[in-house]
Amino acid sequence: MRPFDYIRATDPTDAAERTSAPGAMAIAGGTNLIDLMKLQVETPDTLVDVGRLDMGSIEEAGDGLRIGALVTNTATAVHPKVRADYPVLARAILAGATQQLRNKATTAGNLCQRTRCTYFTNIDQPCNKRAPGSGCGAMGGVARLHAILGTSDQCIATYPGDMAVAMAALDAHVHIQGGRGGDRQVPVREFHRLPGETPWQDNVLESGEIITAVTLPLPVKGKQIYRKVRERSSYAFALVSIAAIVAMDGGRIARADLAFGGLAHKPWHDPRLADLLVGEAPSPALFEKAADVLLDEADARGGSEFKIPLARRTLTAVLTEATETRT
Amino acid sequence: MTAHLKQDGPVDRAHLDGMQQGLLGKAVPRIEGYAKVTGTATYAAEYDVADPAEGVLVTATITKGKVTYIDNDAALAMPGVLAVIADARMTTRPAQGTAGEAPEQEPQSVSYWGQPIAVVVAETFEEARNAAKHLVVAYEADADVDLDPAAAQPEPQDGQAVEMGDLTAAMDAATHSVDLTIETDGHASAAMEPHAAIADWDGDNLTVRASLQMLNYNIAELADALGVEEDNVRLISRYVGGGFGSKLGISEEVVAAALAARQLGRPVRVVMSRQQVFQCIMRRSETHQRLQLACDAEGRLTAFGHHARVSNLPGESFAEPVLQSSHFLYGAENRSLGMDLVRIHRMTAGSVRAPGEAVGMPALEMAMDELAEKAGIDPVAFRLRNIPGENPEEDLPFTSHTLADCLRQGAEAFGWDDGPRRPRMRREGDWWIGTGMASAARVHNVSEAKARVRLTAEGRAVVQTDMTDLGTGTYTILAQIAGEMLGLPIDRVTVELGDTNHPRGPGSGGSWGAASIGSAVYLACKALREEIARRANTGEAELGLKDGAVAGGRTLVDLLGGEALEEVGHYEPGDNQDAWTASGFGAFFAQVRVNHWTGEARVDRMLGAFGFGRVLNEKTARSQCLGGITWSIGAALTEALHFDPRDGHLANPDLAEYHVPVHRDVQDVEVLMLEERDPLASAIQAKGIGELGMCGGAGAIANAVYNACGARLRELPMTPDRILAALPE
């Protein structure tokens, strides 16, 4: 870990200002950043501790639920309103990491969690995300856990989180303060970026911007499911995960909000799925069609070919359960 | 005085059973338990040594070649940096178990990615770690590197080869046969305590606190590496945070700390990072195995073929002994067994818990399951039918044989259904449920061991040896043996381990520790009893020592007369090692569930029935078995080392990506211990136990996966991708 200056921000404006300095980074829970600093993947000159700012509460707003940027993952998952109205979010958070980590990890930090690609975390291997232009070690290397959707020639890393996948299904919005444009809101579905030609940019946050909150829309009817497939029964990143909010009306699908983890550089949301599913009577054939749409451009560039059938089967499983279709 | 026994034949099994204290075998809580649960037990990096400097290893970022330049000056200019050391005596690989001499040295020469090449020492850990990460190193890389075990040139291991009868003809002629290839990925020990050493010189005398399993060999390895006399070296390992083979030989940080401390004239601590533990400590080799089995219509094996390919670095003699149990577990007249070793540039392959059987037995037991199915015989009955009366390859009678009892009693305790078996007979929701079983076997060894037992004038016993306790229970079982023999309650016995100033034990490894050092303590105590008996004017067998008093009412303190007594017990294996086949046996039964959508597999229930001679402590013995079963689950479902195909670096060198089982992976587990006395196994009629619990267990799980869902896996671990690929439509 390189030496750095450690300062505490006094308010969100101060935080935005201080983190806009070259080499400055914000730290809240630290569970991802300190991990990467020890590995010398992240080498900030200044750490701006935002952890004590007043952004740690969950409030009911007229149009939904506002979760402060510094609310811990635990606090979100145990909140009565989240448990009752947004169970997919509670489930997604509880499926991630461990109680110790969830007690520390924050809403904003979790959104900004960086990839677990081991070529990214090993500074003695090439990685376009960590060292632009150095190449992608994962392609042609060990890439079992890598992306099959939205990859580029530069990068096949995945976004590793669970919380954001549920937030993408819920169509939550990220509130951002500071920066040139002042305050702004970005849908979670558009917050993370695909790697493209700039894989070092994980999301749309710009220098000097900080996340202040995430808002969930008003509760919707329907069944909420978070299904995470992983190699051990706990404390493992997703091979594939699906957040699903599915409502039925008169034997037909009335709502089908789906988001996917473990498949791409971002929580994957494909609007074509809802277009295909809504209004239809559920059936195995329909679910197969949905999987065809989801995976029509799937491309495994490492050892992650298995994710294509696995994503198909997991989607079928989730839709079967959500629509109570008999198989 | 020394009480010596070289064991050539059976010992008197009644002697130890005739003791009065009633302590041995009981479920006595660990005597060091409260030190561990309160955080007051001291592990290697935690000794309070005055003003240590902190060392951090620097590791190679090429696979093979030479270090041509290290920018010492730049590092030394960094805050707090005291030294950059790349001494030719530094070791570059861990020593193999029982090596007793230095492993490869000369860090300038690189033979695997992640090999230590230097150590940076600074005032603080933060300074040393930062400087180590920034150290500028130049290399001359050698592009000619073998990395793929399937492509490298095999070296036959002649000592392992057996040819009896005609395997091919027997396979061709048989009513039923299987011929299959099974591959297992490499494993890491992943002991929870990272390798660590604190070295401290006093003149020419060196003391190293380290985390090591076999101090009696490690002292020689360290002395040899440094070019000093053993008499000038003291090793201390009072608590070891797990070993599982990874601490059998001295590891790189031990020599690095010693050299750095010498150069700086102050104590130096070097602790490996978790990534370094993965990258430069032992791996279990991946294996490629071919099993050829055939039987007649009654299910009697007629052909037994087991061939394996394993890998290691050039210069290493260790080859994962995959066939170890295959040589004697099942009878068949026509036999062909053989091993090939290939040389590749991944980190050193060496002993990881149950080297050989951990991967050889599951493959064999998977093949046995397939053959039983073909023959239409229940898999338990099939194994019972093929237990040989004598060693099928050598004229070495079994010291004892509990496989049949383990199979029968295990099946009963598990509730094994011996009715017709076919896949997908049971389903709960999205999950298929199935059962499977496997035999267990692990060769039993003993090793030379010495221990001192002192009876103080106050009537307390003190046991001293350089033997270690890795969590195996050594502290407690030695206190129980001494208490049993000397008629003392456990709180009047002190055990001091892990210090080479004490008599040399056998070291912890190969599951021989308890039987060997326990025998030495037994011998010392027996000699003490003889002296007490002399003083009490009675025979040793008539002493009736219990709770500090002898038969007739005189007390031990009275008989000691204000004087301490001391004996060293010295146990040596003799013909009992060479003229018999000694093995622990067992049977595993597993119930698993497989998700029919995703191929996720979970072990719902697992039972192991084991026979390993005398149970020295019911609690700690059971825990050893539970540990083995937990490892079986890991080997079956989650554990795999993944190497980059281009430079051979370990791509999952941490506990996030190398998946040891978590608590939730281990559901209902049961252990059945079939106690026996094996008077040929050791002076205390006990056998090894630490490794038996994983010798075949992964096979039981694989067989249960098949029974659940119909997928016959050819690769371990059985991750969802592999199960999905093997799932029939």
Place this chain on the structure above:
Amino acid sequence: MSETITVNGVSQPLPDDVRVSLLDFLRQHLGLTGTKKGCDHGQCGACTVLVDGFRINSCLTLAAMHADQEVTTIEGLGTPEDPSALQRAFVEHDAFQCGYCTPGQICSATALLEEIRSEWPSDASDDLAAPTLTDEEIRERMSGNLCRCGAYANILAAIRQVAEEDA
């Protein structure tokens, strides 16, 4: 920095070097080596301590981030002479072998009992609103603490015993 942190009830000055993790601060600066370093990256749970009552991995946080907070380590939960109920139950059920993960397991279990009292759900909860204390709940909630010796079954027994005594 003149700021302080309270460890097991004693106020301590924070380290000068802000890079020092809470774990290294406890082990190397305060000599509280009961808190273990197993991976240094939040992947094993051996470094688990309680901060203001919540269990966290002390390796993934800087000591400096905890000014004015209260840290409880294994040494603060009990001593060999006066162990906590969980420490006693761990010994009784042989809920460890090598002992290296044990302080983290016990700190975690101490917090777990409180989390159950607060009716926090887990990934194993059938009902998010009202989780019940099943074996599966304990297993899931303890899955952030690896035990390579494989003492899980005994850890479960120890925690269950104390949880039932508590109830």
